[in-house]
Amino acid sequence: MNGIVKSIDAIVRSTLLLTISLSFVGGCSLYQYGPSSLYRSDIRTVHVPIVRNETFRHDLGPRLSLAIVTEIESRTPFKVVSDPAADSTLLVVLTSENKNVLTETSSDDPRALDATLTARADWVSRRGEKLFQNTVTPQSGSVISFSQDSRFVPEAGQSIDTAMQATIEKLAQRIVSQMELRW
Template sequence: MNRIVKPIDAIVRSMLLLGITLSLSIIGGCSLYQYGPSSLYRSDVRTVHVPIVRNETFRHDLGPRLSLAIVTEIESRTPFKVVSDPGADSTLLVVLTSENKNVLSETSSDDPRALDATLTARADWVSRQGEKLFQNTVAPNSGSVISFSQDSRLVPEAGQSIDTAMQATIEKLAQRIVSQMELRW
């Protein structure tokens, strides 16, 4: 019986050693690996300060509306927490540079039939230490702010107004700006 116990003890010991080795390699090998939606974003940033968007257009209400849309997008899509403290881990600075309406087609009496409402903005995301956090895929390591332009179509004959089209444009622009906060592969 003693001869049978020794091989079983050796098998149990080798299985235990194999299990411990495998566990340590899994834990050690995956310690820096991130998974899930949070892997799309920087792990060194937890808070974002979003000051009111500076507005260089003649429509005074666009800056606060875009600010609110950006804050809503960050809170709903990213793991970051928006704070009012300028000493946050990072700051997202946005400047609204232009607002435009382009007539696409007219009726026979020169009334606009279809229009495009367009907004253009510049955005810069910087860390507390001044490091640029946006990763521009077109010009990597450019170190400059990124320009965004977004438009929405409106048809007044269908009951749409410039305000509804502008709100749709603001929401799409906020989505595009927040999408740039994702890490590039």
């Protein structure tokens, strides 16, 4: 009798172990966790051409391109490559650049200003599929517009160049954030 109980106990244990093992292998095979779960698993490489610049400040396109590449490399599992035949291409166009005066001194000198950049971005797979998932209009397939500004105060020693660099970095962060999958 004692031998039968031991063999039944061994069968129950092995069945339980097998069930648990199969649930880990089969049930969770598509589940992703960690930061990589925020991004598409079918895309590994991204081609980022130099940002096309429609403004009068010629240096903004290369500066935004560098900021976008840095953001993609540091925050996503994607690898930025120079090959146009990459898994995907991120196309960005700078459409406007403004400097707006917010406050002035009594002698009409600018006291506080905003440096603003506006851009359009489109992320496309090698097959032509639109990859951005805009939450406002799902599956719209349209280019997403971005606008970003940074405040600066010349009286405090801040310049348009430092404000514009801060704006470029924030704009790059916002564009790369749109590469995340929506839940």
